[in-house]
Amino acid sequence: MTALQEHQAVLLELLRELDRVCTAHNIPYVLFAGTALGAARHRGFIPWDDDLDVALLRPDYERLLALDDGCWGEKYFLQREFSPHWPLHFSKLRKNGTTCLEKYRPKDERSHRGIYIDVFPLDNAAPTAAGRLWQFAASRVVLAKSLWERGYETDSATKKLFMTLCRPLPIGPFLRAVNRPGARDSQCVHSFLGGTSRCRKGVFPRAWFTRRKTADFAGFRAPVSQENEALLTALYGDYRRLPTAEERSKKRHAMLVDTRRDYREYAGRQETLPITEFTRNIR
Secondary structure, rough: HHHHHHHHHHHHHHHHHHHHHHHOOOOOEEEHHHHHHHHHHOOOOOOOOOOEEEEEOOOOOOHHHHHHHOOOOOOOEEEEEOOOOOOOOOOOEEEEEOOEEHHHHHHHOOOOOOOOEEEEEEEOOOHHHHHHHHHHHHHHHHHHHHHHHOOOOOOOOOHHHHHHHHHOOOOOHHHHHHHOOHHOOOOOOHHHHHHOOOHHHHEEHHHHHHHHHEEEEEEEEEEOOOHHHHHHHHOOOOHHHHHHHHHHOOOEEEEEEEOOOHHHHOHHHHHOOHHHHHHHHHO
């Protein structure tokens, strides 16, 4: 088994744990984004992919976050939005006793950095194109401010400038704009807080997430949207087309994954060495 396959095996374990808890509490979810694509095109992980995404409508997402920590097996930790030391506005289910370091130095060393799957909320979309554009713009402010607080590093001068400009802004008004209480009757939802990089690609009919079916995912029957093919076409266009080798290399998220050692064993080492030297020393 390769290192990537070991990583994917832990991701599948986390998905099974999420499914166990969601089934026990009647909380619907679906595979999302590249994971839904993997189910449709590969009947499992995209072979070069190192993450796993699920999505829930906002009310179901809030129910999941409200569950007691005791609902999860002792090997797992639900890193909720607004959890201590976690600035992003979506959640991650992580496995204790593992490590997943990404390509930046976190500002808060206390943040849990075990192997994870992403858990995204789907919020109400405004009924008009102008309203959705404002939601998307507000989500960019939320994301930029959150990434800066997390310690995100980028070579893009534009992104650096935008994060700097967003730093002093209060996040509350922008979060309220993204969540749009006035859009509760909307027939569309969006995934802007999940990092969707384009406004139109992040808006979907609500019905796509209220009707589900199951699909084979690496030997596990997992829920996907009843309209999974339409969802994937909206996100990726010709989703059956395989990406080039260069495009595949850009999809990697993790710099270091250790399925056997706790992330705290690496504490301080990433912060005191250049990234290239740190990576070389721990391999």
